[in-house]
Amino acid sequence: MIVVDSLSKHYGPHVAVDSLSFTVQPGVVTGFLGPNGSGKSTTMRVIMGLDRPTSGTATVNGRSLADHRAPLHEVGALLEARAIHPGRSAYDHLSAMAATTGVPDRRVREVLDLVGLSSVAKKRAGSFSLGMGQRLGIAGALLADPDTIILDEPVNGLDPEGILWIRHLLKGLADDGRTVFVSSHLISEMGLMAEHLIVIGRGRLIRDMTVDELRQVGRDGRVDVTTPYPADLTRVLLGQGVSIQSTDDAYTLTVTGLLAAEIGDRAVAQGIPLHALVPREASLEEAFMSLTHDSVEYQPAAAA
Amino acid sequence: MATAILDRTAPNDRTAPIDRPVESSPGTSGRLDSTGLAVTFPRVIRSEWVKFRSLRSNWLTLLATVLGIVGIGALASAAFTPDPGDADAFSNPVTVGLSGNLLAQIVIGIVGVLAITSEFTNGMIRSTFASVPKRLPVLGAKALVIAGVTFAVALPTMFGAFLLGQALIGEGNASLTDDGVLRVVIGSAGYLTAVALLGLGLGTILRQAASAIGVIFVMLLLAPQLLGFLLPASAQETFLRYLPSNAGDAFMTVDPAANLLSPVMGAVVLAGWVVGVLGIAAVLLQRRDA
Known part of the structure; x- marks a missing residue:
């Protein structure tokens, strides 16, 4: 379970996240939806302990990530594709991550199988396509069999088959009782992937609702x-x-x-x-637009 | 018909160089035994070691360093004729045999810089900190791995370069049993180790390879000359000896010049630089957003 409580994050004068509170429950796929620049990635980085909040807290299973014995086992995250040294192989990349927490090498091979990268596991990651990099990132997120999975725009760069695969994967993870939190700026994708939605705009919560409720808005x-x-x-x-x-x-x-x-x-x-x-x-797009049109970060300037 | 595109069994991706992902969810394939899963410092060291050894560029750079130290030392030694009357450090056969160090320090400094800046550049640092959110163990582990590898490679290289150099110099050469020679040979390996750590610290502080390498270069090679121009003579006497390179020279020459520190003080001052730079790096690493 992820609990975000009165979270604010300022970068100088820019307010990226503004008194944001929400809870992500286990057992369902929760979509994190908002226009580009609405603060989704910042919120996820704060949850992962990468950015310090200006005020407020973000906890996973009751604690901040740094207070867990095995953070990788609590939360697996994919925050950006190809966050990997181009000269290192997929296997060594995962192996280095696994080593920090005592995850056995057998598990590294298991997740490489799971995402379909076994045959290129020894190749330099610099030669990977965006989709393959995305799969490697997902392998990293699943590496220590975490209870909570956070994925930032996971379908970027995937082919239709890969997108379908992710949908099945996330559904399966949620059915296991895990907490699954997935961001996207594509509402149509969320409609297929998620059951619950956290909708934000300009760093503020707009709606905390089910996908079915959003359809009603439409x-x-x-x-x-x-x-x-x-x-x-x-x-x-x-x-x-x-x-x-x-x-x-x-x-x-x-x-x-x-x-x-x-x-x-x-x-x-x-x-x-x-x-x-x-x-x-x-359409869900229209419903989404009607919810967020006041809070788009970079709207075209209106004619004076 | 639209669903046919999404049909998993449709052979629509035959040319893709990847396997078909496994159908089942990881949950149904059995969960990982979580007993014993925990972040410990030895495990973080192991992780950093895996990172270091899995990059071929690291080994090529170290090989180039070894060849550079031995090769330059050998060339300089072969061309060298001892002249006991000359008091300049470069007239000393020990210094000549180890003269490849001048170049090697820059290369080793770059290895230290890249150990951390490459992670900031490609985003790997986020995976690293997601695994070890306390962060400080990561810097500590990187320091130990970099220092360990550098010293393990540099020490035999220094002995090799010394022995080959002295053999080439022949008459008038130095021996390991001569006063201060062993200190210089071992100290030179220690100096390179300190430079690698300075590189790691500066890379952590500046996060960008180019600027960190620039600072290393200025700090080790240009600062003594630059400050020589800028400072009044009286201040030169006081300050220049505390620069990292001059502190190193204090224990890397058999007979330190009068304007240098004593060998022991030189080692202490250089260690102070390393501790200071890594200390600033540690504070910034904890404070800043990744």
């Missing part, structure tokens, strides 16, 4: 309705606060101001057949 009250008698239906539905637009398809109307149920009931009462009745959902 509902904008429009309903698409298809009928062979659009003129009749329009007459039945029109009223105060209701607007109806025709669409490219002559038999489909877009209705605003009525619930799908109300539309169906009125149509039945008048004997008008309906062929389709579909509440429209905005």
